[in-house]
Every structure is written in structure tokens, then in C-alpha cells.
Amino acid sequence: MPTALAQLGRTSAPAPLADAVALSGFLDLLPDPRGVRGRRYRLSALVAAAAASVLAGARSLTAITEWISDANNSPKGAPHVRRFPAAGRRERNKQLKLDRITAAAHELFAERGINEVTTQQIADKADIGTGTLFLYAKTKGELLLLVQNSLYAEALERGRADAEDIPDTLDAVMTIVRPVVECNRTQVDNGRVHLREMIFGDPAEPHHHEALTITGRNEQAVAAVLCRDAQVSEADAATTARVVSAVTFLAMAASVNVAASVDEILRDIREQIAVLLRR
Incomplete structure (x- = not known):
């Protein structure tokens, strides 16, 4: 799975909608290696969410998890991903991510100046995907x-x-x-x-x-x-x-x-x- 997601991350052209629909159907046919107990979500939903996070810039398991969590909190979140309560752990996690982003941007901007820093470098230093970064600041x-x-x-x-x-x-x-x-x-x-x-x-x-x-x-x-x-x-x-x-x-x-x-x-x-x- 990590190898496949890495290859997906290097994809430069968007796939046609028809291919995306066919992929969803194909994923539903994949055998699920997990045990029956403990299954909460369909395998196809998990793989699709992971693929979307990589396309959005996630490059680690932590970044993939955070991207899915943040995307799920928006009105158009993936329908098969559990929605957490509005308060509590989710809000704390969002604040922690915001703190990491702020600290990473502050350090890099202070060291190099804004013109010499990329959003990818900030995302990498904060250990999040660029897709997650853009949920907090678009530029x-x-x-x-x-x-x-x-x-x-x-x-x-x-x-x-x-x-x-x-x-x-x-x-x-x-x-x-x-x-x-x-x-x-x-x-x-x-x-x-x-x-x-x-x-x-x-x-x-x-x-x-x-x-x-x-x-x-x-x-x-x-x-x-x-x-x-x-x-x-x-x-x-x-x-x-x-x-x-x-x-x-x-x-x-x-x-x-x-x-x-x-x-x-x-x-x-x-x-x-x-x-x-x-x-």
C-alpha cells in the first residue's frame, strides 16, 4: 500500500471521472484482509480516502490520517468516514496542528525570509500534507x-x-x-x-x-x-x-x-x- 500511494503521489494528470467511478467499483471487489471483528468502514472507502489525501499532498501515515480527519470535518467530507463530535479531541487536534504549522512557518520565515520558503517545506516541517496546510492558510x-x-x-x-x-x-x-x-x-x-x-x-x-x-x-x-x-x-x-x-x-x-x-x-x-x- 505505501508503494502504491507513493506512485499515486507522483501522478501529474487528473483521471477522467469515468475512470474514477470504475476505480470505486473495482475497489469494492478487492478482498478485505482484515478480520471480521473490528471492521468499521469498507475497505474501498479507506483506500479511496488515503488516495485522495496523497493527491492533496500527504506524504506520511500521520499526514494521511490528519488530512482525512480535517476533510471529514468539512460539509463535503467523505460519507464513509466517521464524524467526530464538534468539541473535545478533534478541536484539540486541530489546535495542535495549527500550532505546528505556526511554529514551522515562523522558524522558516525567520531563517530564510518568505520569498525563499515554499508551502511544501512548511508542510514537511509541520509533518502534515500540503492539502491539510491549505485548510488553515491558502497562501x-x-x-x-x-x-x-x-x-x-x-x-x-x-x-x-x-x-x-x-x-x-x-x-x-x-x-x-x-x-x-x-x-x-x-x-x-x-x-x-x-x-x-x-x-x-x-x-x-x-x-x-x-x-x-x-x-x-x-x-x-x-x-x-x-x-x-x-x-x-x-x-x-x-x-x-x-x-x-x-x-x-x-x-x-x-x-x-x-x-x-x-x-x-x-x-x-x-x-x-x-x-x-x-x-
């Missing part, structure tokens, strides 16, 4: 957001907490901005792709939506600092905070700043925000 951009969102959220909270005790408005705003820039420049290619995905990606996709939500919270933190001045209305503070975000994003994404240090980018941002706050 490398989504995988990067999956990894980076938590880092940006932590950076935001650090900046917000540190800014609370800083009386000067410009200094407080820059205290919020600094951890975000530092996070973005940890790996320049990753940071630039993260900004591109966040700005041009599908806002309804969960990872993109989370990234935009974090940006909104960052703007709220800046607006709260600006509202310390009683003469600044909440509406003006919110608008100014969005401009601060735009200035920060452009400074981090600009091609002329690819080789710039964190301090150089922060100095550029500070000069622009200083002019904005004087208006």
Missing part, C-alpha cells in the same frame, strides 16, 4: 499573517503600555509606533510582504481581518493619546491617527527605505508626525 501570505499577527499584537500592547506614562504627545505617539516598526523590520522581506498582504488582501479572510483589526487598535491607541488635549475632538483624533498609520506604513514599505535602520525609519516618521501635530 504563503496568509501563513505570514498567521505568524506575524500575534507578534504585532504584542508590539502594540507594549507601545500602548509604555505610552501611558509619557506626557509629551509626540513622544507618546512615537512610543506606540516604535515597537510596530521594530516588529516589521525584524526581517525586511517578511515585513514588506506583511504590509502588502494587509493592505491589498481580502479583508474578509480571517488572517487579513485580524491584521486589520490590530491596525485599528493601534490607531485607537494613538487617538487616545491625542485626546489628552482637551481641544482635540474625538473625530479629529481618529482622523489624525489614521494619517499616522499611513505615514508609518509608507515609511516601512518604501523601496528607498529597504536598507534603512529602525532608528532611521523612526526619525523619518517622527519628522512627518511633528509637522502633522503642529497644524
Whole structure:
């Protein structure tokens, strides 16, 4: 069986539907080597599910098992595979797989940069099939957001907490901005792709939506600092905070700043925000 599945994994062209139907009928004719006791599923269903998982990218027994389990949890899951309860072990297993994917992507992106990493390498490191990987993130951009969102959220909270005790408005705003820039420049290619995905990606996709939500919270933190001045209305503070975000994003994404240090980018941002706050 493993040899046959390995050959199947190297198949490049899809089989005609008529051949797939004939294969299903042929599998039903195969003698079942299992004992009568303990049989839960038809042999043809198990072989078909294993074959589908290999075609989806599974390359180990663990990956095959996980792919079948994940596919079964979708509305169009295989009809002959047992459906587990919505909570409990299944959810824990899904979270464990998500943790493995996140850890694998984080390590590879940090070591090589997103442009030098493939989804297959991430799947291999997480010990899952690429089909299973795509159930959690459909592109490398989504995988990067999956990894980076938590880092940006932590950076935001650090900046917000540190800014609370800083009386000067410009200094407080820059205290919020600094951890975000530092996070973005940890790996320049990753940071630039993260900004591109966040700005041009599908806002309804969960990872993109989370990234935009974090940006909104960052703007709220800046607006709260600006509202310390009683003469600044909440509406003006919110608008100014969005401009601060735009200035920060452009400074981090600009091609002329690819080789710039964190301090150089922060100095550029500070000069622009200083002019904005004087208006």
C-alpha cells in the first residue's frame, strides 16, 4: 500500500471521472484482509480516502490520517468516514496542528525570509500534507499573517503600555509606533510582504481581518493619546491617527527605505508626525 500511494503521489494528470467511478467499483471487489471483528468502514472507502489525501499532498501515515480527519470535518467530507463530535479531541487536534504549522512557518520565515520558503517545506516541517496546510492558510501570505499577527499584537500592547506614562504627545505617539516598526523590520522581506498582504488582501479572510483589526487598535491607541488635549475632538483624533498609520506604513514599505535602520525609519516618521501635530 505505501508503494502504491507513493506512485499515486507522483501522478501529474487528473483521471477522467469515468475512470474514477470504475476505480470505486473495482475497489469494492478487492478482498478485505482484515478480520471480521473490528471492521468499521469498507475497505474501498479507506483506500479511496488515503488516495485522495496523497493527491492533496500527504506524504506520511500521520499526514494521511490528519488530512482525512480535517476533510471529514468539512460539509463535503467523505460519507464513509466517521464524524467526530464538534468539541473535545478533534478541536484539540486541530489546535495542535495549527500550532505546528505556526511554529514551522515562523522558524522558516525567520531563517530564510518568505520569498525563499515554499508551502511544501512548511508542510514537511509541520509533518502534515500540503492539502491539510491549505485548510488553515491558502497562501504563503496568509501563513505570514498567521505568524506575524500575534507578534504585532504584542508590539502594540507594549507601545500602548509604555505610552501611558509619557506626557509629551509626540513622544507618546512615537512610543506606540516604535515597537510596530521594530516588529516589521525584524526581517525586511517578511515585513514588506506583511504590509502588502494587509493592505491589498481580502479583508474578509480571517488572517487579513485580524491584521486589520490590530491596525485599528493601534490607531485607537494613538487617538487616545491625542485626546489628552482637551481641544482635540474625538473625530479629529481618529482622523489624525489614521494619517499616522499611513505615514508609518509608507515609511516601512518604501523601496528607498529597504536598507534603512529602525532608528532611521523612526526619525523619518517622527519628522512627518511633528509637522502633522503642529497644524
